[in-house]
Amino acid sequence: MSHWSEIFYFSIISAALLLSVVGLWFTAVMPGIDRWSKRFFLLYFIILMICCFSGFIELILNHYPVPYVAIYIVVFLELLSLSLPLPMLTAYMLHACGENIRSSRLLHTALGLLAVYFVVLASAPFNGVFSYATPDNQDYRGPLYALLLLPLIAILLLNLAGAIRRRAQMSHKAFISFVIAQVPMTAALLAMLFLDALPLFDISYVLAALAMYSFILSDQIEQNLRHQREIAQQQREIAHERASVMVLQMRPHFIYNTLMSIHSLCSLDPEKAQQITMDFTNYLRRNFTAVASDSTISFSTELEHTRAYLAVEQAQYDDMLAVDWDTTFTRFRLPPLTLQPIVENAVKHGMDLDSDPLRISIRTRHTDFGAEIIVEDNGPGFDPSDGSKPHTTLNTIRQRLEMMCGGKMTIAPRKEGGTMVTMAIPDNAAE
Numbered sequence: 001m002s003h004w005s006e007i008f009y010f011s012i013i014s015a016a017l018l019l020s021v022v023g024l025w026f027t028a029v030m031p032g033i034d035r036w037s038k039r040f041f042l043l044y045f046i047i048l049m050i051c052c053f054s055g056f057i058e059l060i061l062n063h064y065p066v067p068y069v070a071i072y073i074v075v076f077l078e079l080l081s082l083s084l085p086l087p088m089l090t091a092y093m094l095h096a097c098g099e100n101i102r103s104s105r106l107l108h109t110a111l112g113l114l115a116v117y118f119v120v121l122a123s124a125p126f127n128g129v130f131s132y133a134t135p136d137n138q139d140y141r142g143p144l145y146a147l148l149l150l151p152l153i154a155i156l157l158l159n160l161a162g163a164i165r166r167r168a169q170m171s172h173k174a175f176i177s178f179v180i181a182q183v184p185m186t187a188a189l190l191a192m193l194f195l196d197a198l199p200l201f202d203i204s205y206v207l208a209a210l211a212m213y214s215f216i217l218s219d220q221i222e223q224n225l226r227h228q229r230e231i232a233q234q235q236r237e238i239a240h241e242r243a244s245v246m247v248l249q250m251r252p253h254f255i256y257n258t259l260m261s262i263h264s265l266c267s268l269d270p271e272k273a274q275q276i277t278m279d280f281t282n283y284l285r286r287n288f289t290a291v292a293s294d295s296t297i298s299f300s301t302e303l304e305h306t307r308a309y310l311a312v313e314q315a316q317y318d319d320m321l322a323v324d325w326d327t328t329f330t331r332f333r334l335p336p337l338t339l340q341p342i343v344e345n346a347v348k349h350g351m352d353l354d355s356d357p358l359r360i361s362i363r364t365r366h367t368d369f370g371a372e373i374i375v376e377d378n379g380p381g382f383d384p385s386d387g388s389k390p391h392t393t394l395n396t397i398r399q400r401l402e403m404m405c406g407g408k409m410t411i412a413p414r415k416e417g418g419t420m421v422t423m424a425i426p427d428n429a430a431e
Contacts, residue, residue: 010059017052020045040092047081054078072125079121086155086185087111093162093178097169106162110155117151124148146193156186181208235403261316272315279311286340296333296405299364299371303327306340306362313347319357321347326363332371332425335404338397342375342421345393350379350418370427378418394421401425 024045027038054077061074087110094101101107129144160182167175184204258280265273286305314321343360350358361376394411401407407425414420 006059006062009055013052013055013059017049017056020048020052024049036095037092040088040095044085044088047084051078051081054081076121080118083114083117083152086152086159087114089178089181090155090159090162093159093166093170096171096174096178097166099169106158110158113151113155113158117148120148120151149189149192153186153189156182156189160186184208232403258312258316276312276315279308279315282308283312297336299327299330299332299334299339299373302334302336302339303330306343309340309344310347310360317351317353317358320351320353322357322359324359324361326361329364329366329371332427333405334371334373334407334423334425335397335400338401338423339373339375341393341397342423346375346377346379346419346421350377352380367424369424371425373423373425375421376414376418378414378416381413381417381419 024042027033027041027045033041054074058074058078061070087107090104090107090110091101094104094107124142127142129142160179163170163175163178163182170178185208188204258276262273262276262280265276283305286301286308310321310323314323339362343362346360347358350360352358356378359378361374363374363376365372365374394409398409401409401423405425406428407423409421409423412420412422
């Protein structure tokens with residue numbers, strides 16, 4: 001081998017070794033790939049690294065007067081490690097198609113051809129027809145050298161034919177990656193029938209493995225993301241159903257009291273009865289509109305819903321219910337039925353006709369995190385851990401905030417008495 005040939009060979013093997021190490025490292029640390037594929041690629045790149053190390057040892061031994069048998073053992077190990085990945089690719093294709101690997105005729109045929117290759121390779125030093133050595137330990141091709149490579153070429157062609165036949169059973173990326181992995185190796189083996197192109201065979205193996213690994217990894221990451229999106233969609237649907245149930249389970253006594261108030265006012269104060277009727281109608285309409293919504297709505301819409309509800313309550317309780325509004329910041333979105341149920345919960349559990357008037361404060365502001373809504377009342381307060389129904393409703397609102405816009409909700413007692421509910425909605429939900 002000439003000086004420049006050795007430099008070229010050394011460069012190719014170094015590049016192949018480096019790529020094998022990179023592939024091995026990525027396989028070991030990269031998440032998002034299933035266990036079977038991870039084990040496959042770990043073994044695949046380890047075999048290729050053994051092949052590269054064998055090539056380095058062969059180059060070193062060529063510069064020293066060592067017995068030919070030592071050089072042949074190294075070359076045998078190199079050629080053996082180059083052939084092992086071929087039936088491994090067959091097994092991978094069968095796995096990608098969901099077939100039983102152990103009972104596959106295609107894999108049995110590939111393993112049979114590999115066994116023939118082993119026998120021919122092991123007999124090469126003794127017959128001289130496949131290769132022979134000169135007295136100075138230089139290795140040359142024999143007259144039947146091409147027959148040595150035919151089993152490997154046959155395995156690759158079988159793999160290509162098998163992939164084409166099973167393309168409907170494989171994902172598009174898995175099929176493309178498998179074909180890309182086979183073509184350069186087949187071309188390198190065909191070139192070796194006429195040229196001493198073993199270094200090209202090394203690099204074609206590694207490049208094919210990396211190409212297939214990148215395609216398979218991206219395909220599995222896409223599948224994982226698709227699965228996560230499906231789970232998120234299911235969670236949103238569950239939250240939406242909970243919101244629907246929450247509306248359908250509106251307090252019967254609230255509806256009853258409102259209708260009775262309207263009935264009483266029809267003769268005492270017809271104008272006020274008309275206004276309550278309009279506010280109550282708006283409240284009901286927005287409630288049922290919220291049930292039909294499966295996405296976030298503007299805060300202004302939710303605010304109108306809350307005002308309609310409070311207008312009905314204030315008409316019934318008169319001076320026993322006061323509301324302070326500080327909602328100048330409204331340019332953000334939130335899940336429907338978020339603010340109104342919280343305010344309704346405050347009225348339901350804070351109103352006491354034998355005590356002081358209930359005061360509710362509703363404020364909005366913009367923070368570094370995004371929008372913030374604060375609802376405070378001076379009621380008796382409650383323990384969020386007692387497991388009663390109103391707390392179940394608040395937990396539902398909290399879950400919908402997290403799933404639909406990445407928001408957070410906290411509930412805490414006020415120092416002056418009562419309860420404070422804080423909702424934080426990130427800027428990515430802004431209008």
